Amino acid sequence: MPETIPLTADAFDYEAALEACARGERFALNALYQREARWLLGVAQRIVGDRDHAHDVLQDAFLQIWQKAASYQRSLGSARGWIYTVVRHRALDLARRSGREVSIGDDLEALSDARQADEHGPAGPDTTALDRCLDALDERKRDCIVCAFVEGYTHEQIATKLSTPVGTVKSWIRRGLLALKECLS
Template identity: 60%
Template sequence: MPSHDAPFDYESAVMACARGERHALRSLYERESRWLLGVALRIVRDPQQAEDVVHDGFVQAWQHAGTFDPALGSARGWLYTIVRHRALKAVRHPGRVISLAPDELARWSDAVQGDAEVEDRGLDAGSLERCLDRLEAPRRACVVHAFVDGFTHEQIAERLATPLGTVKSWIRRSLASLKECLA
């Protein structure tokens, strides 16, 4: 398995997938599958279902690699977005196979791309924790519930007894604050 610390050109690999170069998909899989499995597992909480989510995510990435737009975010973030979104859909709609429309990727990429960028820049967990600690407790809880626990905005609103619009605003503003803090 390749070293996760070695430089890797994700954008070139995704572009190669768009050209039908299977070795690029294999390289992406070898490099990221275990990390993506962790993301999926945190959300679906079932090892077999998490493996299915990751597999389906790579199939989807292969099929839609031509839709990747570097202007919207990093290729690595795009890949994490696909898997995270598929995992969330699997939890929300058990037993249903749901494919992600390419235009939906743009909506999710900023949030997940932030996670990938933190790791790409070599920031440690302490930096993220320090920035999370700067958020007010309810806002921090919203971010953690959304991105660690995989809860929907509706589930977070119910759990925190807070209006849905407020939860959405808190998450959006908190992600902007985290991005600024980690910059």
């Protein structure tokens, strides 16, 4: 069994790393940790509001990633997205248990922190384009898209958070996605 994950200067095979974790190959978890821990810590810290608790979240999340790697399903999204979702959910669980209210602004700042945390180089061109296009969106549309597609909130949960009718939230998401598609093409 190889002890490397296919890697180039710009690409890391997250799916291969998760598959190796599912087989019990510890080097793969270490590779994921080395690649993403700094960014994931920023996401967790923004959500829980405390660096020590963020470290706890990160430790728990990597344990869950190790134990549940086999449950990752390619058809439901990217491997990297799955990893970030595990960390976000662990952080949100801790925030809820501790009574901390997490606002949509905190979620957006966590994403921004994660994008900027990599000290080894700038984000790839796709991320830069997406950031530019997201920044160009109306704030309400951007918030709804981030809540729905990054944080995994339902339309109803977003409507409740924003004190806005569900139909309006759906419209903002649809219009925002159309604007993103146009901007990215």
